Amino acid sequence: MTTASERPAWIGAAAAVAVIVVGETVTGALDTALIASSALALLVGGLLGRGRRPAILPPPASEGPDRPAVAEALLANIPDPVILIDRRAVVLEANPAARRLLPSLKLRHPLSFSLRAPDVLDGIDEVLRTGQSLRTTYVTRVPTERAFEVQIGALPMPDLPGGGAPNVVLFLRDLTEARRLEAMRVDFVANASHELRTPLSALLGFIETLQGPARDDARARERFLGIMRSQAQRMTRLIDDLLSLSRIELREHVAPTKPVDLARIARQMVDMHAPLARERGVALAVETSGGPMPVLGDRDELLRVIENLVENAVKYGGSGGTVAVSLHSVEGAEGRPGRVELRVRDEGPGIAPEHIPRLTERFYRVDVASSRQQGGTGLGLAIVKHVLNRHRGRLTIESELGAGTTVRVSLPEYRPEPAASAAQSE
Ligand SMILES: Nc1ncnc2c1ncn2[C@@H]1O[C@H](COP(=O)(O)OP(=O)(O)OP(=O)(O)O)[C@@H](O)[C@H]1O
Ligand SMILES: [Mg+2]
DSSP states (O other), X not given: OOOTTTHHHHHHHHHHHHHHHHHHHHHTOOOHHHHHHHHHHHHHHHHHHHHOOOOOOOOOGGGSSXXXXXXXXXXXXXXXXXXXXXXXXXXXXXXXXXXXXXXXXXXXXXXXXXXXXXXXXXXXXXXXHHOOOEEEEEEEOSSSOEEEEEEEEEOOOOOOTTOOSOOEEEEEEEOHHHHHHHHHHHHHHHHHHHHHHHHHHHXXXXXXXXXXXTTTOHHHHHHHHXXXXXXXXXXXXXXXXXXXXXXXXXXXTSOOOSEEEHHHHHHHHHHHTHHHHHHHTOEEEEEOOSSOOEEEOOHHHHHHHHHHHHHHHHHHHGGGSEEEEEEEEEOOGGGOOOEEEEEEEEOXXXXXXXXXXXXXXXTOOSSHHHHHHTTOOSOHHHHHHHHHHHTTOEEEEEEETTTXXXXXXXXXXXXXXXXXXXXXXX
């Protein structure tokens, strides 16, 4: 029995043989040998053709995944807003990011109902007119100010008479973060130059005075040299702070791996600040449970953290008369690892709430003159923040005007693996 796929092979072979036989009959050359060989050719041709399977063709387009569904899934996964419109600027498609940005956006409604941005709407007109893609910007002010770069692209689609074909695609890229970083960089350079210029112009002023009017005044020379020395020290300190900030930033993604005892570091820092506290009439004390408080950390960096917090409390909160440093172990909730918390509390004038979120910005000081007078550069808490980021730590500043300030630092507690601790104790 022949199947449907075999039949064409036999038909083909028979047709070929028939053509030869008819041709030979017409020319009178038909003989038995030719008839026998034609029969053999028919048989071989038919059999050879029978074994062949038809070539496997790709499934027709309708059997594959639905093209619009694929496009929709792709759009949904693009984190930036994407909007497709037709030549009347009616919205045909918008991904979830676009809907989040423009909650009033509706399909089959004009884009201008939800996007009130003359630059973008004019841009769409131009793209439709010229067929050339272009870029513009879109700035929203509600709920917060955000800036977007809008790429308006022309799609090579047939221009249906009543609209309805996706003729233009809008792609919005959020520039807010990039602009914020750029502003920070510009501010940083301006602030650093300003901080360096102040002591530098003081130095130049004193040098000129010493070369001129005070040339032969031995007492003035002594006094001026003292001031020049402290101004030069201030510049050195500023440069040291800037360098350590950039070093810490470079290593911010490399978590420390060595265990250190935070309680010991805290006691050491409190001892070091005893002379400053005495000079200012501040009672400085440290309170720990007595045992070690191990954390994974970089000793020098953690010293800088505690140094700055204790120094700030004595310098800016010293008028309250006491500064208390304490350490506690905090149990982790729901099986999470515990933390070590260090608290530095003063009873000074406190900090107004509007300043608190900005204290960790570089060069930010509540009272610039008072901080500068005390030798401060305004980089201390910025360094604290970066060190804590590297140590997976947290910083909280609580303060009330007139009632003092409490700064808390919490770090993941280090618990050695049982095998590691057994090996260590051997
Ligand atoms: N305990 C505190 N009480 C009141 N104000 C504080 C306290 N701690 C910090 N501040 C305010 O926060 C500002 C920023 O502190 P930060 O440590 O970053 O800089 P600084 O102390 O001025 O300079 P540096 O730390 O480089 O010496 C200080 O200038 C001060 O105005
Ligand atoms: Mg400080």
